[in-house]
Amino acid sequence: MADLEAPQSKTRDLDKLLLRAGNLVGPDFYPGAELRDDIRDYVRILVVGAGGLGCELLKDLALSGFRNLDVIDMDRIEVTNLNRQFLFRLEDVGKPKAEVAAKRVMERVSGVEIVPHFSRIEDKELDFYNDFNIIALGLDSIEARRYINGVACGFLEYDEDDTPRRETIKPMVDGGTEGFKGHARVIVPGVTPCFECTIWLFPPQVKFPLCTLAETPRNAAHCIEYAHLIKWHEVHGGKSFDPDEPEHMKWVYDEAIKRAELFGIPGVTYSLTQGVVKNIIPAIASTNAIISAACALETLKIVSGCSKTLANYLTYNGGEGLHTKVTEFVRDQDCLVCGPGILIELDTSITLQKFIDMLEEHPKLLLSKASVKHGKDSLYMQAPPVLEEMHRPNLSKPLYDLMGRVQKDTVHVFGTGLKNEEKHSSLTKLRVVFKGADGVTDMDTAIGA
Amino acid sequence: MIWSLTMSKTKYDRQLRIWGEVGQAALEEASICLLNCGPTGSEALKNLVLGGVGSITIVDGSKVELGDLGNNFMVDERSVGQSKAKSTCAFLQELNDSVKAKFVEESPDTLIMTSPSFFSQFTLVIATQLVEDSMVKLDRICREADVKVVFVRSYGLVGLVRVSVQEHTIIDSKPDHFLDDLRLNNPWPELNSFVETIDLNVSDHVAHKHIPYVVILVKMADEWTKSHSGNLPSTREEKKEFKDFVKSKMISMDEDNYKEAIEAAFKVFAPRGISSEIQQICNDSCAEPSSSSSDFWVMVAALKEFVSNEGDGEAPLEGSIPDMTSSTEHYINLQKIFLAKAEADFLVMEKRVKNILKRIDRDPSSISKPTIKSFCKNARKLKVCRYRTVEDEFSNPSVTEIQKCLADEDYSGAMGFYVLLRAVDRFTANYNKFPGQFDGGMDEDISRLKTTALSLLADLGCNGSVLPDDLINEMCRFGASELHVVAAFVGGIASQEVIKLVTKQFVPMLGTYIFNGIDHKSQRLLVFLKPEAFQGAIKAINERILSVLDDSGSGRVDMGMHVLNDKRKRVAFEALMWKPVKEGSSQITKTDAEKYIKLLRAIYMLEAHGEEEEITFNQFLDMLDDPDWGFGIMSTVLRLESNDRNRHGSQVCSVCRYPIIGSWFKEVKARFSLCSQCYSEGKVPPPFKQEEDYRFREHGSEAEAMKPKCVCFSVQSHKKPIATRKKQRN
Secondary structure, X not given: OOOOOOOOOOOHHHHHHHHOOOOOOOOOOOOOHHHHHHHHHHOEEEEEOOOHHHHHHHHHHHOOOOOEEEEEEOOEOOHHHOOOOOOOOHHHOOOEHHHHHHHHHHHHOOOOEEEEEEOOHHHOOHHHHHOOOEEXXXXXXXXXXXXXXXXXXXXXXXXXXXXXXXXXXXOEEEEEEEOOEEEEEEEOOOOOOOOOOOHHHOOOOOEEEHHHHHOOOOOHHHHHHHHHHHHHHHHHOOOOOOOOOHHHXXXXXXXXXXXXXXXXXXXXXXXXXXXXXXXXXXXXXXXXXXXXXXXXXXXXXXXXXOOOOOOOEEEEEOOEOOEEEEEOOOOOOOOOOOOOOEEEEEEOOOEHHXXXXXXXXXXXXXXXXXXXXXXXEEEEOOOOHHHHHHHHHHHHOEHHHHOOOOOEEEEEEEEEEEEOOEEEEEEEEEEEEEEOOOOOOOOOOOOOO | OOOOOOHHHHHOHHHHHHHHHHHHHHHHXXXXXXXXXXXXXXXXXXXXXXXXXXXXXXXXXXXXXHHHHHOOOOOXXXXXXXXXXXXXXXXXXXXOOOOEEEEEOOOHHHHHHHOHHHHHHOOEEEEEOOOHHHHHHHHHHHHHXXXXXXXXXXXOOEXXXXXXXXXXXXXXXXXXXXXXXXXXXXXXXXXXXXXHOOOOOXXXXXXXXXXXXXXXXXXXXXXXXXXXXXXXXXXXXXHHHHHHHHHOOOOOOOOHHHHHHHHOOHHHHOOOOOOHHHHHHHHOHXXXXXXXXXXXXHHHHHHHHHHHOOOOOOOOOOOOOOXXXXXXXXXXXXXXXXXXXXXXXXXXXXXXXXXXXXXXXXXXXXXXXXXXXXXXXXXXXXXXXXXXXXXXXXXXXXXXXXXXXXXXXXXXXXXXXXXXXXXXXXXXXXXXXXXXXXXXXHHHXXXXXXXHHHHHHHXXXXXXXXXXXXXXXXXXXXXXXXXXXXXXXHHHHHHHHHHHHHHOEOEOOOOEEXXXXXOOOOEXXXXXXXXXXXXXXXXXXXXXXXXXXXXOOOOOOOHHHOOOOHHHHHHHHHHHHOOOOHHHXXXXXXXXXXXXXXXXXXXXXXHHHOOOOOOOHHHHHHHHHOHHHOOOOHHHHHXXXXXXXXXXXXXXXXXXXXXXXXOEEEXXXXXXXXXXXXXXXXXXXXXXXXXXXXXXXEEOOHHHHOOOOOOEEEOOOOXXXXXXXXXXXX
């Protein structure tokens, strides 16, 4: 390409997009050097996960005008990461991913500040997440996505007419890959569907019926799962199986081989054993690069308005030919996570204990072992024991008092929910309104009904 | 010890699970040349270096500038003023020391002009950020040297990816979904004799519910043909009758094997013999072997002989069977019978391959056993991709197709940017800068680019076509900027295509991919393909599209395709052209056409002409031959294809009555089923009340929906959700 004299600035290319007016742009696009500088100086992005997507996201964001990044990941680097997680080298194996990733990007992109958090996402205070303008998700687990989604949607507040309050919206961009396929999506809580609204998008898990494993195994995976799920417990009793413990894996492999020989089933290999037991998802650099780039581009667009935004779900399939497709999903208005919340009317005399009991019976919740949080204050916590004990005295106090005697407010309850006859961890938003409270506000108790 | 894998096996574990050791070996033998190592090129190369490509050679004559630090991760402050190729090469080498990394400090444009022979040493060239003139020249050089090329360009928020190779043949195409090779409609003697040893009327309940469905269906198909003068079920009524017949053999409702048999009954009705796509490959002129034939075409020649001799119309048996409810013993026995037949077919094929090699004066053992074995296993999935030269694409475009795309809501953006990417090169040739490259004179650049684009369109013969001003303005705003994220996206796609081309697995993209970073509504423009490539592509999906002809309730009919818009109707017409033909005939059977016309009359003719209109088979063929009905639908077909893969046996939507394709929503209590469209529109079947709350379980596949009730272990930690759709507000 003819390379003519270009202005000598590090933002040579980005400036074209951020400093120039355009026709196909977002409604809040105010081009100019100030926009570029604000993105650099004030916008804070959290990257969740420092794996295949996370490494790419950090690089992409650092080269898209963002200066203030945080990254959180609880994992350490493994050899199998090196075929795609390009910020890691062989000598980094065993070190925390977040720390190495942050260091490498800072070494190469001067001026960028990346704060690593070698931690579980659940171990951070909710406030930690509220500090960021956008959360970019580079995760490989549905549970972790649900958790972050719940946290981000937890910040969302609604006006009395159920319209989301703009300043409380915490946008997320989410990517996911498997082999040659992937997706990138934009979640603007209260505006576009959240993760929970479209949870059905995720493919069903692979399940083997117990009777097949125990009685009629037909293939290698059945033998492996027998060794992993049945035989291990028979032999080792209470000792839990650790997939990262090579001795455990070898034991399962040996047992699977024995079972396969017994039934004349071919195909048990150590690699397949690992794949089945750890549910390994094949992953390659190119797909991660594509999906992360789409996520980083959307992050820049949400922040700057410099172009239209993805509405709202991009799928990519590069196996047979090349297919990309945008689907506009719609919100579930009754979503427990991003919706306006479940309205609960209570007497001012209801104690916290009684309230927690009610949650278990509430048809929309069926929430047991609930912990309750009001704003920043924990009202009750089931665990750890030391905190449980600390909050126990609250149980006998009226919730109305604990919530500062306001006529209505939002509480978050966290516990074990029962959905589709299956238990799962659940963080839910409730809008509590106290009947007969002589609140100084003039809101009526029928709000949101 | 098996569990102590070598380091490299461990390092590549996650990709070995995709393309295997054969694919990895191909990657490690490949020698890749990159032209221009801006972010687009270096990001593409990065993905290949991580994966362990054999060697890379980076060609770039420029020095690192300050501006490069803002979009390219491969260069840093220390490299400013130094060779960009050298700096990039050093960083890439750091990523994987088993890759041989070299660089040439030279402008690619110069190299293309002065040293065409340079390129013949490579397996593949990734050509990034080239202007039109260099693209055409490089393409010509590489075609002659039999070197594959992937062109990539990022330009502001748009980009382009284009593969160019004379011919790419694939044995292991790894389709996502493919009908298993069970031969239920055409069992061989050994399978028949095994089936005979099993008594369907066994009184032991446990034994009865562990008879694999393959046995049930072969037995019952045999019984059926005996009472139907040797014919398998063919009409809708017969097919239903057959399924009821299978159902009648159930002795209790919990017999999963029978449920599987009913779901799989369509495999009995499926046409015998090879698909039209494989037929077309066999009919290709390359399938007449000569001393210059590639191994692939030698094996195709053998396949052709096999099909018309030992195969009796069929390809070699694949040899594997899917998991199914069964006793271990029956299942293992079945597996052995399938494997034995596959092995026997392979031996015949091997002999034929050797004979052909002898005939064309080649070493009879020059094609290895594993290669022939892989060919036999994948004989139903062979693919041939051919690409038009860039020069031909640029100088002989299909005018009507450009116009059609520009006028089409879904394609105008992609086609507009395609034309503009060519227009900016012309602009550069005239004005010695890209439009909007510098901050001043934007208005002048916009009007100049507009004039340039219109004169380009006129030169192409598209008089009167216009490009939206918005696109022209955006193009000038982009000012030839190379944004990192756009570069990473299109570079990523380029590396994905390289992997497919080098490993000879999966299927590389056809056409020209136009990335649209504005709303992500990117498109592949296929109008630039040669007619043969177009046909190849449409054939690649014919099995699915053809299902429009199957009005049998087998679950393979996609009536949804017909409704709503003109494009879908065209798809329907096209579909008929590629009906799998029986016994090698290349004609469409009249009965198929008539059956089809009935469908069309119901859906199309009424709508188009307001009244029923009889059309004859010949009129119909005339319509098919009309060029206006031909091209331009490909992308629609492909888009449909990607959505319409997932079918659910014979499940029909309780509201629209169309077979359910894609997501299947089943109400938990009332147990009615909805297709995703009716689900999303909030419909419920007439007997049910609109205002009630319903709980739906969504099923990805038919197998998912019929999981047994016994306790299940979960392999993954996440749970399958139920989507709750409450009464509609308002």
